[in-house]
Amino acid sequence: MKATETSRFPQVVIIGGGFGGLEVAKALADQPVDVLMLDKHNYHTFQPLLYQVATGSLEAGSIAFSLRKNFDDQKNFRFRVAEATQINPEKNTIDTTIGEIAYDYLVIASGSTTNFFGNKDIEHHAMPMKSIPEALDLRYMLLQHLEEAVLKATKEEREPYLNFVLVGAGPTGVELAGALAELRNNILTKDYPELKKDEMKVYLVDFMPRVLSAMSEQASAAAKDFLTKMGVEVLVNVKVDNYDGETITFEGGKSVRTKNVIWSAGVMGSVPEGLDKDIIMRGNRVKTDNICRVEGFENIFAIGDVAAMITNDTPKGHPGVAQVAIQMGKTTGKNILHLIKGETTESFKYFDKGSLATIGRNKAVADLGKIKFQGFFAWVVWMFVHLISLLGFRNKVVVFINWVGSYISYNGGSRLIIRRFVKEAVPQDAEPLPNSD
Amino acid sequence: MKATETSRFPQVVIIGGGFGGLEVAKALADQPVDVLMLDKHNYHTFQPLLYQVATGSLEAGSIAFSLRKNFDDQKNFRFRVAEATQINPEKNTIDTTIGEIAYDYLVIASGSTTNFFGNKDIEHHAMPMKSIPEALDLRYMLLQHLEEAVLKATKEEREPYLNFVLVGAGPTGVELAGALAELRNNILTKDYPELKKDEMKVYLVDFMPRVLSAMSEQASAAAKDFLTKMGVEVLVNVKVDNYDGETITFEGGKSVRTKNVIWSAGVMGSVPEGLDKDIIMRGNRVKTDNICRVEGFENIFAIGDVAAMITNDTPKGHPGVAQVAIQMGKTTGKNILHLIKGETTESFKYFDKGSLATIGRNKAVADLGKIKFQGFFAWVVWMFVHLISLLGFRNKVVVFINWVGSYISYNGGSRLIIRRFVKEAVPQDAEPLPNSD
Numbered sequence: 027m028k029a030t031e032t033s034r035f036p037q038v039v040i041i042g043g044g045f046g047g048l049e050v051a052k053a054l055a056d057q058p059v060d061v062l063m064l065d066k067h068n069y070h071t072f073q074p075l076l077y078q079v080a081t082g083s084l085e086a087g088s089i090a091f092s093l094r095k096n097f098d099d100q101k102n103f104r105f106r107v108a109e110a111t112q113i114n115p116e117k118n119t120i121d122t123t124i125g126e127i128a129y130d131y132l133v134i135a136s137g138s139t140t141n142f143f144g145n146k147d148i149e150h151h152a153m154p155m156k157s158i159p160e161a162l163d164l165r166y167m168l169l170q171h172l173e174e175a176v177l178k179a180t181k182e183e184r185e186p187y188l189n190f191v192l193v194g195a196g197p198t199g200v201e202l203a204g205a206l207a208e209l210r211n212n213i214l215t216k217d218y219p220e221l222k223k224d225e226m227k228v229y230l231v232d233f234m235p236r237v238l239s240a241m242s243e244q245a246s247a248a249a250k251d252f253l254t255k256m257g258v259e260v261l262v263n264v265k266v267d268n269y270d271g272e273t274i275t276f277e278g279g280k281s282v283r284t285k286n287v288i289w290s291a292g293v294m295g296s297v298p299e300g301l302d303k304d305i306i307m308r309g310n311r312v313k314t315d316n317i318c319r320v321e322g323f324e325n326i327f328a329i330g331d332v333a334a335m336i337t338n339d340t341p342k343g344h345p346g347v348a349q350v351a352i353q354m355g356k357t358t359g360k361n362i363l364h365l366i367k368g369e370t371t372e373s374f375k376y377f378d379k380g381s382l383a384t385i386g387r388n389k390a391v392a393d394l395g396k397i398k399f400q401g402f403f404a405w406v407v408w409m410f411v412h413l414i415s416l417l418g419f420r421n422k423v424v425v426f427i428n429w430v431g432s433y434i435s436y437n438g439g440s441r442l443i444i445r446r447f448v449k450e451a452v453p454q455d456a457e458p459l460p461n462s463d
Numbered sequence: 464m465k466a467t468e469t470s471r472f473p474q475v476v477i478i479g480g481g482f483g484g485l486e487v488a489k490a491l492a493d494q495p496v497d498v499l500m501l502d503k504h505n506y507h508t509f510q511p512l513l514y515q516v517a518t519g520s521l522e523a524g525s526i527a528f529s530l531r532k533n534f535d536d537q538k539n540f541r542f543r544v545a546e547a548t549q550i551n552p553e554k555n556t557i558d559t560t561i562g563e564i565a566y567d568y569l570v571i572a573s574g575s576t577t578n579f580f581g582n583k584d585i586e587h588h589a590m591p592m593k594s595i596p597e598a599l600d601l602r603y604m605l606l607q608h609l610e611e612a613v614l615k616a617t618k619e620e621r622e623p624y625l626n627f628v629l630v631g632a633g634p635t636g637v638e639l640a641g642a643l644a645e646l647r648n649n650i651l652t653k654d655y656p657e658l659k660k661d662e663m664k665v666y667l668v669d670f671m672p673r674v675l676s677a678m679s680e681q682a683s684a685a686a687k688d689f690l691t692k693m694g695v696e697v698l699v700n701v702k703v704d705n706y707d708g709e710t711i712t713f714e715g716g717k718s719v720r721t722k723n724v725i726w727s728a729g730v731m732g733s734v735p736e737g738l739d740k741d742i743i744m745r746g747n748r749v750k751t752d753n754i755c756r757v758e759g760f761e762n763i764f765a766i767g768d769v770a771a772m773i774t775n776d777t778p779k780g781h782p783g784v785a786q787v788a789i790q791m792g793k794t795t796g797k798n799i800l801h802l803i804k805g806e807t808t809e810s811f812k813y814f815d816k817g818s819l820a821t822i823g824r825n826k827a828v829a830d831l832g833k834i835k836f837q838g839f840f841a842w843v844v845w846m847f848v849h850l851i852s853l854l855g856f857r858n859k860v861v862v863f864i865n866w867v868g869s870y871i872s873y874n875g876g877s878r879l880i881i882r883r884f885v886k887e888a889v890p891q892d893a894e895p896l897p898n899s900d
Contacts, residue, residue: 085524094654
């Protein structure tokens with residue numbers, strides 16, 4: 027299937043409508059190219075706030091934005107709900123869930139998915155949180171387990187429903203731990219007068235010696251201090267052994283009875299088939315040159331989480347953060363135009379704007395270059411940066427109102443169980459649209 | 464299971480957290496009773512705006528409100544996610560999905576569900592819209608069918624995806640028809656540049672001679688006129704014969720090829736087992752006396768959609784609208800207290816505040832007693848009434864912002880397909896929580 031049968035322009039196919047894919051498409055607006063974006067969802071997800079969807083503080087619609095609507099005014103943009111399964115570089119096409127699609131330039135911006143490091147037990151029983159359906163499943167599970175805890179007669183029976191174990195103390199784990207601690211401290215006994223605050227426990231586990239290990243030692247120490255004061259049990263230098271759905275065990279013998287294990291301990295690139303194994307690097311990322319071009323190809327690019335640009339400055343590639351994807355997307359959009367026009371390409375240079383992580387009300391940590399600060403001001407900066415980064419004016423306003431409401435009331439969020447969560451069910455998220463042809 | 468083992472107060476069990484159940488619970492605040500509310504969802508649904516969730520104009524969270532949160536400050540209130548399956552009046556208990564529960568007073572406020580009048584084909588293939596999960600399924604189906612239409616090569620192949628047939632021209636059908644027409648007129652070709660406006664068709668079908676037949680002839684005529692001008696094909700005096708998932712056929716021979724049939728042609732009360740067939744009236748409603756007490760019982764009440772208060776003034780009972788449920792709930796709360804205190808009960812008197820229905824932008828119809836008006840002012844009244852009736856300040860603000868945004872942009876709503884819709888799947892909505900005992 028050729029999406030634009032009548033086209034006279036080179037067709038740029040972008041796999042993925044995340045931070046990177048969006049920027050490529052925007053950079054190609056009003057240019058002599060046709061842009062076709064594929065994504066398995068019809069919306070862009072603002073991943074940094076997924077954890078607030080999981081705890082019910084924000085509705086999914088507040089951090090998602092329709093990809094079609096976003097490009098309503100871009101005449102050369104087309105969109106399809108589809109997943110790319112295979113790249114056929116020899117004929118410049120990709121196989122997708124809606125048929126074969128031809129490209130002149132291909133941008134792999136398919137992001138990353140949760141890495142369970144091959145442990146099938148953990149993959150089966152633990153909850154990932156990389157997409158909106160996953161964040162909603164997590165919310166429904168959490169709330170359903172609180173409902174079930176209410177029905178149990180003894181503390182021992184309630185225990186596995188009220189223990190929350192977060193594996194991986196990167197920003198996702200830290201932010202979720204803080205949000206769960208606030209839910210316990212401020213909301214639990216209001217909504218569930220039958221439950222006791224100290225029966226709900228939040229554990230944050232990492233095999234590294236400190237939380238937020240990608241940030242400064244100062245930020246790590248402050249985050250750990252904030253979390254501990256909020257009642258989170260921070261377990262560093264602790265490696266998970268296994269999880270069977272009832273008990274999580276750690277190397278060294280300690281274990282916790284829990285039905286709630288949230289896994290954010292690693293990610294791996296989501297790469298379609300068809301590329302040589304030699305250019306698939308650590309973390310399933312695609313090796314690119316310094317203009318984000320996949321090694322060995324003239325017209326295939328990889329950006330963001332799925333890309334590993336291996337240079338002397340970046341021997342392991344760039345960190346898997348939104349800013350890298352955004353900046354790579356902008357450069358790649360420009361370079362595709364340069365290539366079409368026969369101009370010299372620009373090499374990619376990452377400008378690190380710094381890192382932020384929030385722990386809770388008035389509590390965040392910030393490493394902005396050499397300036398490092400923690401506490402209230404970092405939290406204000408965190409909120410400001412996240413608000414302005416959200417797609418769509420409506421989303422900005424709605425999120426702002428929610429945050430103000432939560433700040434005033436200590437009881438924000440709606441905590442609705444829209445659907446019953448059943449872990450054993452096949453995630454609907456994983457199902458592609460049926461083939462149309 | 465007795466929910467409040469240590470209680471000294473009479474236990475009032477309320478089945479359902481809809482408009483009626485909420486009012487009963489509120490009326491019992493700070494009184495010497497224990498209140499236990501059951502609902503299969505953990506939230507109250509503002510049903511009058513469900514159709515806006517279906518079209519993606521509003522997020523589900525904007526028209527739902529956590530029942531636990533709503534009663535955070537009411538000390539004698541308890542809540543359980545549960546469905547009542549059977550009433551055992553001889554021992555004053557009910558069987559539920561979380562075990563047996565004892566009551567001193569029971570209020571059946573379980574509302575109504577879609578009535579397919581026994582047609583299993585229609586029940587299997589058509590979409591109901593009585594709950595948030597159903598409205599979301601409808602949204603996902605509608606958007607997915609637009610995505611699929613984009614992939615079809617010919618007009619003939621696209622046709623069944625782009626024909627929308629709404630059966631039942633009550634407020635739900637009329638409001639949904641208007642919203643779909645606006646989606647076609649204002650949004651379709653912006654979001655889906657591949658589709659043509661006139662290929663999407665909206666049919667509104669009713670076997671009665673006019674739309675909104677419960678309202679005045681003036682309102683009906685205006686509504687029909689509005690709808691026709693917006694491009695809706697209004698088919699009155701037309702009875703549905705059958706629907707096989709591909710083609711809907713009408714008595715007399717006409718048919719429409721469509722994968723989108725939305726059924727709002729009737730409701731029936733959701734009554735637990737255990738009541739005598741003699742007191743189950745037309746539409747599966749429970750016969751009550753003039754204080755909403757179920758015929759033959761001293762301590763069982765039925766209110767709202769599930770109740771049929773048969774009196775000389777109301778030979779068929781009251782209409783199934785929110786105001787009836789609200790007013791019955793208030794009276795029932797008071798009467799339960801009267802009964803406990805040995806006081807005289809108050810008989811129920813319905814005060815009809817009138818009817819409103821909106822068709823679209825600047826278009827609504829209003830019958831307020833003898834005052835009947837249509838158009839812009841009716842639309843303003845409609846919006847105002849619905850905004851103030853929504854539970855929760857946050858919801859009011861968020862809905863207001865959405866409406867203002869939509870009014871300015873002609874392109875409101877987020878239209879996200881969060882989950883793939885599969886009609887054949889068992890609705891998760893229907894699944895009760897597992898028994899706890």
